[in-house]
Each structure stands twice: as C-alpha cells, then as structure tokens.
Amino acid sequence: MATIFTRIIQGDIPSYKIAETDTHFAFLDINPIAEGHTLVVPKEETDYLFDLSDENLSETIILSKKIAHAIDKALNPLRTGVIVEGLEVPHAHIHLVPIYREDQNVSLRNKVDVSKEKMEVLAKSIADEVRL
DSSP states (O other): OOOHHHHHHTTSSOOOEEEEOSSEEEEEOSSOSSTTOEEEEESSOOSSGGGSOHHHHHHHHHHHHHHHHHHHHHHOOSEEEEEOOOOSSSSOOEEEEEEOSTTOOOOTTOOOOOOHHHHHHHHHHHHHHOOO
C-alpha cells in the first residue's frame, strides 16, 4: 500500500506544493511546527533515509538546500533548521523548519495553527524563490 507521501506525490491527496523534480517532491507540512515548515521527499518509496541510494540521498540533500534558501529568502527566518526523525511516516523525508527566534521550540510535537489561506500564501512565497 502506498504511503501518504506517495499519495500526495501522485496527486491523490492535495498538498501545498513548493517544488517538484523528476525524483523529488517538496510541500508544506500540514501539521507544521512553524509557518513555512516544508517536507522534502524522494519519490522513491523507501522507509529509512539512509537506505536511499547514494545518488538519491545526495539529490535529497541538494534539493533540501535549495528549498532552505528559498525559505530564507521568502520568509526571512534567523535560519532554516533541519530535522530528520523518520518515525512518523514510513517514507524517507527531511523537515525544513524556519526558525524565527532563538527560543523557538522546534520539536515535531510542537504543532502550530496555520490557516488554509496562510498556507497558500506561504507555499506561493517559497515556491517563487525556488531555483532548481
């Protein structure tokens, strides 16, 4: 059975898309821990990030870097943090989390409410800054 991320990538579940390549998909997390919290997901359905081929892992990291730079330009956080926990969905992925203040709680358990309208604005703002 396809993971929720595969279903998002295939368009079966709507998402706030940031960018897409032949091998990867980036979109806003619908349970964000900060405004602009973005997921970078390889299209290859692999549970554990470090089970990806070297090439696919490299592409995941390189795309994450490009998306982080787009988040930085669009949202102007202090920096964009990276979380790789890998327990919540059995599909490799990287969380990119804008950090707006030094005392910000960046735990994946610290959800924030973001309206649908704000998610749409955030997605467009970040997507407009992506340079693939």
